[in-house]
Amino acid sequence: GVTCEDIDECALPTGGHICSYRCTNIPGSFQCSCPSSGYRLAPNGRNCQDIDECVTGIHNCSINETCFNIQGSFRCLSFECPENYRRSADTFRQEKTDTVRCIKSCRPNDEACVRDPVHTVSHTVISLPTFRELTRPEEIIFLRAVTPLYPANQADIIFDITEGNLRDSFDIIKRYEDGMTVGVVRQVRPIVGPFYAVLKLEMNYVLGGVVSHRNVVNVHIFVSEYWF
Ligand SMILES: [Ca+2]
Numbered sequence: 001g002v003t004c005e006d007i008d009e010c011a012l013p014t015g016g017h018i019c020s021y022r023c024t025n026i027p028g029s030f031q032c033s034c035p036s037s038g039y040r041l042a043p044n045g046r047n048c049q050d051i052d053e054c055v056t057g058i059h060n061c062s063i064n065e066t067c068f069n070i071q072g073s074f075r076c077l078s079f080e081c082p083e084n085y086r087r088s089a090d091t092f093r094q095e096k097t098d099t100v101r102c103i104k105s106c107r108p109n110d111e112a113c114v115r116d117p118v119h120t121v122s123h124t125v126i127s128l129p130t131f132r133e134l135t136r137p138e139e140i141i142f143l144r145a146v147t148p149l150y151p152a153n154q155a156d157i158i159f160d161i162t163e164g165n166l167r168d169s170f171d172i173i174k175r176y177e178d179g180m181t182v183g184v185v186r187q188v189r190p191i192v193g194p195f196y197a198v199l200k201l202e203m204n205y206v207l208g209g210v211v212s213h214r215n216v217v218n219v220h221i222f223v224s225e226y227w228f
Pocket residue numbers: 038050051052053069070071072073074
């Protein structure tokens with residue numbers, strides 16, 4: 001007779017890459033599995049896919065909270081607008097948006113409010129995998145300067161990260177795309193999750209050396225403990 005020997009696919013030199021998470025050798029084959037919660041096995045039987053709890057409705061967020069899907073989980077968050085700001089209408093309309101925007105709305109004759117260059121304050125949530133090593137910067141957020149408020153030759157736009165940039169893991173560069181100015185936030189150092197940080201960004205319209213208009217964006221960054 002002929003005896004067949006089982007090949008342990010999981011132990012092959014490529015074994016670490018057969019499954020994106022865990023590999024179990026079974027007679028004649030192998031079986032991939034995913035972390036016990038938050039992921040499902042993809043149709044290819046190898047990769048792990050995040051479950052979008054916000055879409056599937058299995059989240060437990062209250063009516064006052066917004067459900068944000070993240071890799072491997074979800075978060076129920078509620079963002080209040082600061083004093084003198086009102087929630088932008090488009091935040092209400094598109095329920096699936098990952099951004100909450102507050103626009104300045106001064107009371108009549110409130111000069112200090114009018115002079116304050118901060119025009120909008122936003123909160124946005126992003127979810128990243130663990131990048132154990134970065135061969136090049138990973139571009140994660142794009143801030144588009146929507147309208148050239150002033151003639152391009154007079155105004156400058158300056159992007160800045162003002163808070164939350166632990167170990168200088170992120171930077172922000174300016175780029176021109178299709179005649180538009182874009183601020184690109186990049187992850188430049190590896191971060192091993194689970195990790196959470198709030199990165200505070202500023203987009204400043206500078207006219208004659210003075211900030212005439214500032215948009216503040218609070219980016220809530222969730223880094224999953226896995227690379228997928
Ligand atoms: Ca999820």
